[in-house]
Amino acid sequence: xxxxxxxxxxxxxxxxxxxxxxxxxxxxxxxxxxxxxxxxxxxxxxxxxxxxxxxxxxxxxxxxxxxxxxxxxxxxxxxxxxxxxxxxxxxxxxxxxxxxxxxxxxxxxxxxxxxxxxxxxxxxxxx
Amino acid sequence: xxxxxxxxxxxxxxxxxxxxxxxxxxxxxxxxxxxxxxxxxxxxxxxxxxxxxxxxxxxxxxxxxxxxxxxxxxxxxxxxxxxxxxxxxxxxxxxxxxxxxxxxxxxxxxxxxxxxxxxxxxxxxxxxxxxxxxxxxxxxxxxxxxxxxxxxxxxxxxxxxxxxxxxxxx
Numbered sequence: 001x002x003x004x005x006x007x008x009x010x011x012x013x014x015x016x017x018x019x020x021x022x023x024x025x026x027x028x029x030x031x032x033x034x035x036x037x038x039x040x041x042x043x044x045x046x047x048x049x050x051x052x053x054x055x056x057x058x059x060x061x062x063x064x065x066x067x068x069x070x071x072x073x074x075x076x077x078x079x080x081x082x083x084x085x086x087x088x089x090x091x092x093x094x095x096x097x098x099x100x101x102x103x104x105x106x107x108x109x110x111x112x113x114x115x116x117x118x119x120x121x122x123x124x125x126x127x
Numbered sequence: 128x129x130x131x132x133x134x135x136x137x138x139x140x141x142x143x144x145x146x147x148x149x150x151x152x153x154x155x156x157x158x159x160x161x162x163x164x165x166x167x168x169x170x171x172x173x174x175x176x177x178x179x180x181x182x183x184x185x186x187x188x189x190x191x192x193x194x195x196x197x198x199x200x201x202x203x204x205x206x207x208x209x210x211x212x213x214x215x216x217x218x219x220x221x222x223x224x225x226x227x228x229x230x231x232x233x234x235x236x237x238x239x240x241x242x243x244x245x246x247x248x249x250x251x252x253x254x255x256x257x258x259x260x261x262x263x264x265x266x267x268x269x270x271x272x273x274x275x276x277x278x279x280x281x282x283x284x285x286x287x288x289x290x291x292x293x294x295x296x297x
Contacts, residue, residue, distance in 0.1 A: 031216055031220065033212060033213050033219050033281060035281065036209070036210060038280060038283065040222045040223055040226065042223060059223070109212055112214075
């Protein structure tokens with residue numbers, strides 16, 4: 001199967017690979033996995049006091065599309081508020097990367113990783 | 128007729144692999160298309176269809192993961208086509224650690240002792256999950272069984288990743 005140019009670009013030069021200290025209160029961590037392919041993704045957001053995402057890092061074990069999807073969302077969410085980031089849809093990721101139907105689950109994984117990170121942040125900053 | 132009925136077996140997760148293989152061979156002989164070479168076109172076509180169904184049934188029941196998926200499918204739960212993600216942090220953290228371990232194996236792919244020990248550890252964890260799955264299926268705890276099946280899919284993926292490292296070492 002042929003990957004789109006954007007997928008290959010993100011796959012060969014992934015942006016923001018790595019991680020932050022998950023115990024730091026400004027860090028939100030989202031971990032998700034896709035049983036369909038066995039891919040696992042960890043997405044971390046560095047959130048400032050105003051609730052704006054200052055930085056994002058990811059670590060993904062999976063196919064090229066999964067790596068490209070997570071690389072892309074780390075770029076997209078920077079500078080966004082948690083609320084804005086939570087509105088990101090997998091269809092936007094799939095469209096941007098021109099993912100074929102069999103790889104849509106990779107974009108779902110990236111969307112769910114953001115949601116999981118936001119929930120992690122909210123649960124740790126509740127009340 | 129479902130796959131279990133075809134082999135005259137109860138729809139249970141626990142299965143005797145040697146017994147299943149014996150039943151498969153016996154049916155294979157009975158249904159082999161060559162036996163119908165002098166039959167009508169319709170008989171031949173049916174024999175080919177039955178033979179294909181038999182192969183499909185055997186491949187499905189032989190592998191614990193596919194067997195479990197099939198049992199849940201018979202109970203109305205389709206796990207083969209779902210795109211749901213899982214969020215169990217402990218399980219996913221363990222998966223990350225497994226992936227890191229496999230990355231290290233790649234760096235020293237001629238380290239057969241390390242590959243062997245990875246296989247053994249994975250085998251032990253897979254067996255544990257299968258025991259859990261067996262209990263849930265026997266107790267009709269379908270949702271818990273589905274969770275165990277999803278986890279088992281990750282273990283399958285890890286196994287094929289280790290196999291890839293092993294192949295590259297040859």
